[in-house]
Amino acid sequence: MKKDSGPDWNALLVRVGSHQDKAAFGALFSHFAPLLKGFLLKGGGVEPEQAEELVQETMIKVWRKAPSYAPAQAAASTWMYTIARNTRIDWLRKHSKKNQQTDELVAEDLFDENEESSPFTALIQTRNAGNIKAHLAELPQEQLQVLTLMYFQGKSGQEVADELSIPLGTVKSRVRLALQKLKLKLSPTGEDQQVVYAQ
Amino acid sequence: MIKNHPPTQFLADYSAGSLSLAPAISVTTHLQFCDQCREAVSGLNALGGELLNECDGVEISSSLLANTLDRLDAPTNSAPPSLSTQSGTSALIDGDLANELPDYLHKFVGRSTLNWRSLSSSVSVAPITVGETDYELALHRIEAGGKTPVHDHQGTEVTVVLKGTFSDEQGMYHEGDFLVREAGDVHQPIAAQNESCVCLSVLSAPIKLTGIKQVLNPFMRFNPS
Numbered sequence: 001m002k003k004d005s006g007p008d009w010n011a012l013l014v015r016v017g018s019h020q021d022k023a024a025f026g027a028l029f030s031h032f033a034p035l036l037k038g039f040l041l042k043g044g045g046v047e048p049e050q051a052e053e054l055v056q057e058t059m060i061k062v063w064r065k066a067p068s069y070a071p072a073q074a075a076a077s078t079w080m081y082t083i084a085r086n087t088r089i090d091w092l093r094k095h096s097k098k099n100q101q102t103d104e105l106v107a108e109d110l111f112d113e114n115e116e117s118s119p120f121t122a123l124i125q126t127r128n129a130g131n132i133k134a135h136l137a138e139l140p141q142e143q144l145q146v147l148t149l150m151y152f153q154g155k156s157g158q159e160v161a162d163e164l165s166i167p168l169g170t171v172k173s174r175v176r177l178a179l180q181k182l183k184l185k186l187s188p189t190g191e192d193q194q195v196v197y198a199q
Numbered sequence: 200m201i202k203n204h205p206p207t208q209f210l211a212d213y214s215a216g217s218l219s220l221a222p223a224i225s226v227t228t229h230l231q232f233c234d235q236c237r238e239a240v241s242g243l244n245a246l247g248g249e250l251l252n253e254c255d256g257v258e259i260s261s262s263l264l265a266n267t268l269d270r271l272d273a274p275t276n277s278a279p280p281s282l283s284t285q286s287g288t289s290a291l292i293d294g295d296l297a298n299e300l301p302d303y304l305h306k307f308v309g310r311s312t313l314n315w316r317s318l319s320s321s322v323s324v325a326p327i328t329v330g331e332t333d334y335e336l337a338l339h340r341i342e343a344g345g346k347t348p349v350h351d352h353q354g355t356e357v358t359v360v361l362k363g364t365f366s367d368e369q370g371m372y373h374e375g376d377f378l379v380r381e382a383g384d385v386h387q388p389i390a391a392q393n394e395s396c397v398c399l400s401v402l403s404a405p406i407k408l409t410g411i412k413q414v415l416n417p418f419m420r421f422n423p424s
Contacts, residue, residue: 022268022271025268025271026264026268029264029267030264032251033259033263033264034256034257034258034259035251035252035254035256036251037256037257037258037259038254038255038256038257039250039251039254041257042254048257051257052259052260052263055259055263056263056266056267056270059267060267060270060271063271073241074241074244074245074248075245075248077248077249077251077252078244078245078247078248078249079248080248080251081244081247081248081250081251082244082247082248084251085215085216085247086216088216089216105220105307105329105330107216109306109307110220110223110224110227111223111227112227112230112231112303121241124238124241124242125241125245128241128242128245129245129248129249132242132245132246132249133249136249136253147246147250148250150211150212150215150217151215151246151247151250152250152254154215154216154217155215155217156212156217156218157208157211157212159217171208172206172207172208175207175208175211176207179207179211179242179243179246182242182246184239184242184243184245184246185235185238185239185242186207186239187204187205187206187207187209187210187236187239188201188204188235188236188239189202189203189204189205189206189207189377
C-alpha cells in the first residue's frame, strides 16, 4: 500500500486523544477543516457560513471523542468522515420540517461506534484503505457520480435515481460495480434477498 | 449462520448517512450479530473517508481555528448528551426481555416503559419512540408456535430477529437475520414451537391484512407518540 506523504494523521489523532495535545489538534484542523468544508459544500443545501459552523462542530467532536479513536479500526480520515456525517445528519434533522425533532436522539446513537478492534479488523482496515486508494481513480465517471451524490449530498439510492433520471436498479448496480472494483465487501445477501432463496 | 442481510444499497445508504433513524437503527442492530456486514460497512466508511481525503479543500476563515480552540475547553454545550452516556435505563424493560436484547438497543428501548399490546392470543407489539413520523419502530413478540395474521404490505417492512426463530412461506429466520418485505409481499410469520420469537421491526407505511378487512388492521398500525 502506498504510504501517504506528509504527517501521520492517525498518530496525531491518537496524540490528541492521549495528551489533549492542541498542537496536534491544530495540525489536524489545518489539514482536515478545508476538506470538511469542501465536503459539506459539495453536498449542497449548506451555505458557506453554515458549512464552517458544521466544520467547527465536527472538529470539537473530534477533540472530545479522540480518546476513543482506535487507529487499528479506522484511518483518521474515515473516523472524521463518520463524525462529519453524523454532524450533518443531526443538522439536517434539526432543520427538517418533515419530522418534528423534539427528540433528544443524536446520530451518534444510531451508529455503534464502540466496536472492538482486533488484529483482524486492523488487517481488513489496512487492506480496504489500500484498495480504495489504488482503484478509486479507475472508477468510471458514472459510478463515481453516483457515489459522490450519495456520500457528499447524503442522497439515498432512490434520490440519486430520481436526480439522474435513471432506474433505481441502475444506481444499485453502479454502486455494486464500484465496490467490486474497489475490492470492498458487498452485503452477503447481494442486492436482493431472493438471491438467498435461489441458493 | 445468518443468511439474510441488508442489501448492499441499504448498507451503502447507511454508511453515506441517508437512512432515516428507524431503518438505521435496524441496520446497527443487525451489525450486532453480523461480522460480515460489519466488514462491509467498515469498507463503505473507508470509502467515505477517502472521498473526504480526495475532496477539493475550500479555504476556511482565518479565525476559525482560534475560535474552535477557544471552545475546546468550554464545558459541554447545551447539546443533549448522547444516549450512550446515559445508564440505568434498562430497568424500565421487563427483566426477561432485557437479557434478550442486544446492548445497543437498550438505549432506545429503555427510555420509556415498553407498552406491550396484544394483537392476538399469540402476538404482541410494543412501539419504540424515536421521534420520527415516517417510520414506525417496534418490538414484536410471537409466542411459541404462534401465528401472526396473514398480511401484506403497502410499504417496506424491515424485520431483525432478536431472539428465537420464525418462519414464513419463504424460509426460516434466526437471530440476527435481516428481512426486507416490499410493498405487495404477503406473508404469515409463524414462531417456532419451542420458544417465543422477538423481533425488531420497522414499517414505512401501514400494512393491511389480507382477507380480513380492517378488523385486525392495527397489527402494526400504531401511531408513535
